[in-house]
Amino acid sequence: MTLWLIVPAAGRGSRMQAERPKQYLSLAGRSVLGRTLERLHQAMPDAVLRLCLDPEDDWFDAADVPFERWQRVDGGAERVDTVRRALATLADEARDDDWVLVHDAARPCVRLEDLQALRATLADEAIGALLASPVSDTMKRADERGRVQHTEPRDGLWHALTPQAFRFDLLRQALDAALATGTAVTDEASAIEAMGLSPRLVRGSRDNLKITHPEDLAVAARILSLQAETEATREQGVDA
Numbered sequence: 001m002t003l004w005l006i007v008p009a010a011g012r013g014s015r016m017q018a019e020r021p022k023q024y025l026s027l028a029g030r031s032v033l034g035r036t037l038e039r040l041h042q043a044m045p046d047a048v049l050r051l052c053l054d055p056e057d058d059w060f061d062a063a064d065v066p067f068e069r070w071q072r073v074d075g076g077a078e079r080v081d082t083v084r085r086a087l088a089t090l091a092d093e094a095r096d097d098d099w100v101l102v103h104d105a106a107r108p109c110v111r112l113e114d115l116q117a118l119r120a121t122l123a124d125e126a127i128g129a130l131l132a133s134p135v136s137d138t139m140k141r142a143d144e145r146g147r148v149q150h151t152e153p154r155d156g157l158w159h160a161l162t163p164q165a166f167r168f169d170l171l172r173q174a175l176d177a178a179l180a181t182g183t184a185v186t187d188e189a190s191a192i193e194a195m196g197l198s199p200r201l202v203r204g205s206r207d208n209l210k211i212t213h214p215e216d217l218a219v220a221a222r223i224l225s226l227q228a229e230t231e232a233t234r235e236q237g238v239d240a
Helices: 032-043 079-088 114-125 168-181 187-193 214-238
Strands: 003-009 049-051 070-074 099-102 128-134 139-142 147-151 156-168 200-203
Touching: 003 032, 003 079, 003 139, 032 114, 049 079, 049 099, 070 147, 070 187, 079 168, 099 168, 114 156, 114 200, 128 147, 156 168, 168 187
Parallel strands: 003 049, 003 099, 049 070, 128 200
Antiparallel strands: 099 156, 128 156, 139 147
């Protein structure tokens, strides 16, 4: 069974207010996209990659792609359009029950152990699963005036992260159905949920940051540094 990996990287990152799309900003000596693909490859070197880019992207460097088997796909106007285009390129190759993992290009800090845990979960999963983190902050619901309407109970609330993994045919059907019915798709799991199905939550680290705002880049650099220090300490302990 082939493991397929879709990485949407067609956004222009206007909220970053940078001179280039955020996936091409420098992070610890490499582009954000390069860091993300490197981390994914460490966990799943056997995956077949569909890398979704803006058709007019002049920043992309193929040297950032460590996967042996990969293909560039033109992104669409919205994330859901981009993922659907990537799925269309798999139609003649993927089996209906193949797993497809979708991961944000702007999440370079996803932990290797979390990726491995997600993949292990798929061994006995029928619908699909996603990395997620339990909400720990107090959540407020705002009214139309920007004032607190009420406090949301945080029990059972999770932050949805990526990767999100679903069977090829199920994900294709879910996204097509959402588009046909006008259902808002904020992530792949929301399309699956609209079909009345319940994906499995796999607890992931809260440092699986999505780079969105200018200050996030410095935070991501610090996270990667701390992760490297932790890994080095662990390896020293094993050697000892």
